[in-house]
Structures are given as structure tokens and as C-alpha cells.
Amino acid sequence: MTVKITIDCMGGDHGPAVTVPAAVNFVRSHPDAHLLLVGIEPAIRAQLKKSKAVDEPRLTVVPASEVVAMDDPVEVALRRKKDSSMRVALNLVKEGEAQTCISAGNTGALMAVSRYVLKTLAGIERPAIAFAMPSQRGYTTVLDLGANVDCEPQHLLQFAEMGHALVSAIEGRERPTIGLLNIGEEVIKGNETIKRAGELLRASTLNFYGNVEGNDIYKGTTDVVVCDGFVGNVALKTSEGLAKMLTDMIKEEFGRSFATKLMALVAMPVLKRFKRRVDPAQYNGAALLGLRGLVIKSHGSAEAYGFEWAIKRGYDAVKNGVLERLVRAMDENAAPMRQAALEAGRANGITGSDAVQPLQDGVAASRTNPPPPGEPGAALPSKA
Amino acid sequence: MTVKITIDCMGGDHGPAVTVPAAVNFVRSHPDAHLLLVGIEPAIRAQLKKSKAVDEPRLTVVPASEVVAMDDPVEVALRRKKDSSMRVALNLVKEGEAQTCISAGNTGALMAVSRYVLKTLAGIERPAIAFAMPSQRGYTTVLDLGANVDCEPQHLLQFAEMGHALVSAIEGRERPTIGLLNIGEEVIKGNETIKRAGELLRASTLNFYGNVEGNDIYKGTTDVVVCDGFVGNVALKTSEGLAKMLTDMIKEEFGRSFATKLMALVAMPVLKRFKRRVDPAQYNGAALLGLRGLVIKSHGSAEAYGFEWAIKRGYDAVKNGVLERLVRAMDENAAPMRQAALEAGRANGITGSDAVQPLQDGVAASRTNPPPPGEPGAALPSKA
Secondary structure, X not given: OXXXXXXXXXXXXXXXXXXXXXXXXXXXXXXXXXXXXXXXXXXXXXXHHHOOOOOOOOEEEEEOOEOOOOOOOHHHHHHHOOOEHHHHHHHHHHOOOOOEEEEOOOHHHHHHHHHHHHOEOOOOOOOEEEEEEEEOOEEEEXXXXXXXXOOOHHHHHHHHHHHHHHHHHHOOOOOOEEXXXXXXXXXXXXXXXXXXXXXXXXXXXXXXXXXXXXXXXXXXXXXXXXXXXXXXXXXXXXXXXXXXXXXXXXXXXXXXXXXXXXXXXXXXXXXXXXXXXXXXXXXXXXXXXXXXXXXXXXXXXXOHHHHXXXXXXXXXXXXXXXXXXXXXXXXXXXXXXXXXXXXXXXXXXXXXXHOOOOOXXXXXXXXXXXXXXXXXXXXXXXXX | OOEEEEEEOOOXXXXXXXXXXXXXXXXHHOOOEEEEEEEOHHHHHHHHHHOOOOOOOOEEEEEOOEOOOOOOOHHHHHHHOOOEHHHHHHHHHHOOOOOEXXXXXXXXXXXXXXXXXXXXXXXXXXXXXXXXXXXXXXXXEEEOOOOOOOOOHHHHHHHHHHHHHHHHHHHOOOOOEEEEEOOOOOOOOOOHHHHHHHHHHHHOOOEEEEEEOHHHHHXXXXXXXXXXXXXXXXXXXXXXXXXXXXXXXXXXXXXXXXXXXXXXXXXXXXXXXHHHHHOHHHOOOEEEEOEOOEEEEOOOOOOHHHHHHHHHHHHHHHHOOHHXXXXXXXXHHHHHHHHHHHHHHHHOOOOHHHOOOOOOHHHHHHHHOOOOOOOOOOOOOOOO
């Protein structure tokens, strides 16, 4: 099976100068991949020429006349730039021309346009950004990492459902464990939202471990860690800052004098291995979950090597049938989970805006016309 | 001048087995320090004997018959255990018998008992936990790290005022820069609370830099970073987890084979320097700010070496007159800052619970009877 991937070539801080060479490298090392390069045609062709890949049959250029800038407000991306590389790339996924879209564009715009073009899955009110962070026991999938700054308890429950589906699809675990990010036992345990989310999770059929703390992400205490997008984003960015400071400190210590430089030379094989393990470039590519299509967000500042990793994540997700499994899991589990959650909410006197809400808007629309679960391409309806 | 410090010897995971040896070591290396060891007398004396310090004249045992357990609810610590080592130690500060109190006890209980015994400073509704985190440019003082899970905009403004006073006292900077922890430019910039806090900060006389992100803590973009206790606690714990994973990885890489162990031997001087710089033990001791007395919270799991660092932080704070300066700064700045904030709030239509509130409870009480600013021991009134 050919894996068809659309690349929003204009996204990110560097645009085609990064996205095109990454696509060329990727397609050369993956014989079953076909990449659709979306964006300003001359800019893309110039980069293809530079990379000596003008005649590569598995790279197709798809013209788009507009570019979503990194600082464009969501409304501009959504309502004014209807022929942006981002929008055209996502449309290709919607129309079934590709199975995933990779973009390094502005997160807010990417989330909004994805949601508009692809719609959300049944039972999901808000898509989330998920990422597998390295841990002492493998990986911890954390969501949300910044799509939703204010979350209600039921949104955290939905993130848990999505995290469950993602990890069971990719890592093949039957019942991945779910942790709710909270603060230490010794302090008042979290705010009202967190406490209520805990009640919903306990009442669900998920394998809920309980509260976890920030350090549990790296300990690997649970397979999935759920949090609101504000907290998740701070945890992620803080980690990036600390990792950079520590690796810079190692460099600094080894660069201090002639003697220490000699030591670095001797220890080079070990230092290289370490550097490879912590290299942030390979931890690039977060999944936008909860949509009726697979979208991977790359870091805006990624270089070609890092962007290639983001393409790889989309490719792996397609190969593992992540979307189909997500759709199936949501369809199978959504009803009993929501029922349990609803009852828990009632039993605990959760009402009003905190109660489990009836489905709305795009969700409701997609519910009235659900794709046949399990069928290939089921989640990519030609009309939404 | 003798620096008098009370130690809650029963606090923490290890109690006197850690706190007493740390106190002994500290007093031996600080000839102007006098430590009051509070707790179950026989337990403390047994440890003093073990440390061969029974006759040390600058270590005084102060008996207390009860112990606040690490999992005691706040109410138990506050209302039932009135002769706890924590409470007695804090009372000594209140009565002017000591200038600071060090405890590794349960954070929630320590905060509640401190607040009850010492009261808050004029203009401060909620005390916060502050810590100087290492950065690429020195230190970044971050608050709150877990005392307040739900904050209103004016609380974040008060944290900024306290951070300003602390950093200007300890680091001697006239106008330290203040950052408001937020999420990336490219996503919707924060929730309503953060946006309003930003407005209050802009309207204040503080040196407000603007929004910062998680990685700015380690970059050292600003001198102070302000956030609510939930987010701050997650950032701190996540950092601890990542630092542990990375240092474990270095160990693992160097321990992989005979050859790599040889390399480690060669690189030992550098690795040792690095280890010393990142050693978490030395980053122990957070200040409870906003109280009419100096309280330092040690990690519950700290070993003797780490606990000694917490004592050192209390000692340094006393030497630098942190409390007196905080009192003075709050008295001088509180009125114009709050006025400006109030006006900003009005101009932006902030009303109800989000508006700058009239002072309440302990704050109001302490306001009616402010200590003469600048006088030694001014902030340690014998009656509150």
C-alpha cells in the first residue's frame, strides 16, 4: 500500500527551504511513500531543483497561492486565505487524496483550519495536541499540549479516551494506563476542574491510574498523561528549556580548557550516543487528535532533519491505522464512557457548564452521518 | 549579629535522622548561627549524641510533644496538633526568639500554620512559594510553586510584587524584570485570568517584561517569573523528572561497557563538575513569601546535605534582611501599585470576583496595626 502524505510546504519559520529537502530525503528512504508538496509552485520547484529531485515520480507539486503566516490570527487563516497551502493540504486529506497532512505552520491556525475542514470525531468536542515524550520506561503520551487553554472536566475525559486509543493503536497495548496531571499529595490536590475530571475518569471504563505529578511524565508512571493545554504547554516548553541548558552545560564543561577538550575527545563515543538520545530534532511531530483525519504538527523552527521526523510520525500513524482505530474505539467506547461519565456527574452534583454536554456543532453533524467504522478511509468522508 | 534559626526537626520523610545532623553540620560551619531544635526531645538528643554534638552551645533543644505527619490534613495540623514541632518552631519566630524557621514538613500544613501563626503582610491576600531556579544567566525566581491552585489576576500581581522585593533584596537589583508565564504566541495567548493579570502588571509600577514561556525560566529571560501554583508546581516537578532522567542517561551511557567506564574515568573531573552543578540537593529550600516572618520549606525527601542547603537559604535571607526589605517594599509600593491596578481593572471592565478586592481577614488585621517599617524585627510583632 502506498502511503500518501500532504506537506504544507509553506509552513514554519523556513518554509520550502526546510520542508522540501525533508520531503526529498523522506521519499528516498521510504519506497512506499508518495508526497504531495503543497504551496507556491516556483518556490517548491526551485527547492526540488536544488535537491536534484525534479524528476522524482513520488513527489507531486500541488499549487496553492496563499501562505498562512506564523503570526496570522486564526480568523485570517480561516476566513480570508482560502487558497493557503495549509488549507489545500488539509483538503487533500478530506478528499481522500492523502492519508495524513504534515504542517509546521502556526498552531492556532492549523488547529482551526483542520477542525473546519476535517470536522471532529463523534464524541469529541475539542481536538487536542498529543505527543509521545521520552521516559525512563519508553514513552509517555501527553495531551493536551496547547490547543485548549481552558478545559472542562469532560474535555479531560475525552483527551483520556483519545490518548487511550492512540497508545493502544501505536504501541499495541490493550489497556494503557491513564494518569491525570496534578500537584503533590501534600498540597491541596488540584482545583475543582481536576477533581471532577478525576471523578469522571474513575467512573469511566478506562484504565485510570489516578493522579500523577510532573516528574511522572519522565518516570513513565503511566502510558498516557492528561492535562489542559496551558499546563501541558508549560510542561513541554519548560522541558525544552531545561534540556537545552543541561546539554549546553555539558558542552561548556568539556570546552573549559585544553585538558577538558582532550577528555571530551576520549569520551566522544559516549557523548555522541547521549547527544543522539536527547537530540530535540527527533522529538518533533505532535498529533492533532480528535479530527476525522490525521494531522501532524511540526515545530515551527524545525530544520530539515527535524521536519523529516514529523513526516515519519505521520507515515507511522498511517501504517498503524491510527485513525481507523481511533474511530472504532470512539464509536465502541464513546456511548458507555459518556453514559458512565454522565452518571458520575449526576451523582456528584455536577451540573450546568460542568456537566457532560450534549454534542454540538461539527460533532453533532458528524454524528448524524458516521462513517462505517473499520472501513479503509472511513474517517475521510468526501463530504462533511 | 547572631542569626537565630528554628528547625522543625520532626518534619520531612526522615525527621531527626536528617534534620539534626544537618543542623550540627551547619552550626559548625557558621560561627554566628544559633539553632533551636524543636521536636520530641529524646529523639533529638539521641541524634545529637550520634553526631557528637551534645555539648554544642549553639544548639538548643526546644521540646514539642506532637508531630505533623506528611499526610495530615491541614485541619489536623492547624486545629488539633497545637504542640507540634512545626507550630512551636513558628511560634518562636513570631515571638522574636528566632529570625527564620526551616521545615521539611507537609507543604499544605506548613503554609496554613505559618499563615495562622505569623499572619500575612499588608497588601498580600495569599502567601506564595518562591524558588530561585538555575538559569543560563544565573537564577530565575519563580512563584507560586504550589501554595495556590486557583488564582485571581490580583493574586498574580501580588506574587509579582513579592518576587520583585525578594530579588531586589537578595540580588541587589534595583528593578528586576518580571515575566508572566504563558503559552506560545502562536496559540491563543492564555486564559482570561492570565490576560487580566497582564493588564494589571502593565498598569503597575513594576518592571514588567511581558509574557514568557516555560523555556524562558531556564533561558533567564526575566529575573522573576509569575504563575499560579498549579502551573508552577507542574513546571518544577517536570523539571525534576527530566533532570533525573538525563543524568541517569549519562550514567547509563558511561556504564555501558568496560571501554565506556574507562572513558568515564578519564572524563571524571568534568563529570564531577557537571554533577555538582546539577545536583538537586543544592537546589533545596523554597521561601514562603508574604508572611510576617521568614519561613523556608525544604523538600520532604531531602537528605542531610540537602536540608543543610535549606538552612543556608534561611540564614542568607536573614543576613540580607529579606523580610525587612519585603515589608518596606510592600508598604512603599503597595498603595500606588494597588491604585494603578484598580484603575486598570476599572478601565478594562474587570468587576466582581476578578476586581481588585478590598483587603480581608488577616490582611486587614495586619494593616490596622502595621509594624514600623525598617526597624529591626519590625515584621515579627509579638502579638498579631
